[in-house]
Amino acid sequence: MYQDRLHTYSERKGKEKTNRHTRESQALRDVRIFKKVTREEVAKLIGKSKETVKKCEDGRSNFSPEDQGILLRRFRYTKSEFKQILEGELVIPKLPARSAYKTTRRDPKEYRKYQKIISKESRVLKVLRRRARLSQPDAAKLCGFSRSMIDHRESGRVDLTDKLDEIRHIVHSYGQKMEDYYDLLNSEVLRDEVIDNCLAILETISDDKLKAVQALLENFK
Structure with missing residues (x-):
C-alpha cells in the first residue's frame, strides 16, 4: 500500500529541505517505469518540462488531477484500477528506473562475423591456399593463426578491405608472392x-551425364 511520506535532506548551503512524496506521485512513477514510459514522454503528454516531471516524482511538486x-x-489504467494500486489491492512491480528506457543493442546477427560477404580478396586467398596444397589447419599453423581465423577470412566473415598487412602476411606464409595475389x-x-x-x-x-560432359569438352581441345 502506498503512503504519503516525508523525506528531509540537507542542501549544500546547510539548509534542510523536506520533500512530500504523495501516494499518487509514488504510484504514477512505478506505473510509468512498469509501462516502460520515459520521463521525456510524460513531459510531452502533459505539456511540462522533464525537470517538472522529475520534481513531481521526487515529491517537490505534485501532478494536477488533469495531468x-x-x-x-x-x-491504460482506469481511475478505479489506480485506486486499487494505491490501496495495494493491485500490485505493480517496483523496477529500476532504467527499465523504462529501451535498449538499442544490435542484433548479434547484424555483426560481420555472423554474415558471409565473400569478397574477391577472400576468394583469392582461398585459391592461393589451395595452390600451396594446404588445408586450413596447416595454413593456420604457417600464419600463426587459429583455423577459424583462416576460415573467417575465406568465408567472408571478416572484411579484408583495410587489412593489406594481414593479407601480405598470409600470402607470404603460403610461399606465394604479392604479384600472384x-x-x-x-x-x-579465377581459373x-x-x-x-x-x-x-x-x-x-x-555416369551417362558424365559421358555427355566428356563429349562436350572434347570439342574444346
Whole structure:
C-alpha cells in the first residue's frame, strides 16, 4: 500500500529541505517505469518540462488531477484500477528506473562475423591456399593463426578491405608472392575456383551425364 511520506535532506548551503512524496506521485512513477514510459514522454503528454516531471516524482511538486487523468489514459489504467494500486489491492512491480528506457543493442546477427560477404580478396586467398596444397589447419599453423581465423577470412566473415598487412602476411606464409595475389585479384575469372567448382559438380552427376560432359569438352581441345 502506498503512503504519503516525508523525506528531509540537507542542501549544500546547510539548509534542510523536506520533500512530500504523495501516494499518487509514488504510484504514477512505478506505473510509468512498469509501462516502460520515459520521463521525456510524460513531459510531452502533459505539456511540462522533464525537470517538472522529475520534481513531481521526487515529491517537490505534485501532478494536477488533469495531468493524472492524462497519464492514466496513457498507461491504460482506469481511475478505479489506480485506486486499487494505491490501496495495494493491485500490485505493480517496483523496477529500476532504467527499465523504462529501451535498449538499442544490435542484433548479434547484424555483426560481420555472423554474415558471409565473400569478397574477391577472400576468394583469392582461398585459391592461393589451395595452390600451396594446404588445408586450413596447416595454413593456420604457417600464419600463426587459429583455423577459424583462416576460415573467417575465406568465408567472408571478416572484411579484408583495410587489412593489406594481414593479407601480405598470409600470402607470404603460403610461399606465394604479392604479384600472384594482385594478378588473381585483377583477373576476370579465377581459373582455379572455376575448375574446383566444375570438379565438385562432376562428382555428383550420373555416369551417362558424365559421358555427355566428356563429349562436350572434347570439342574444346
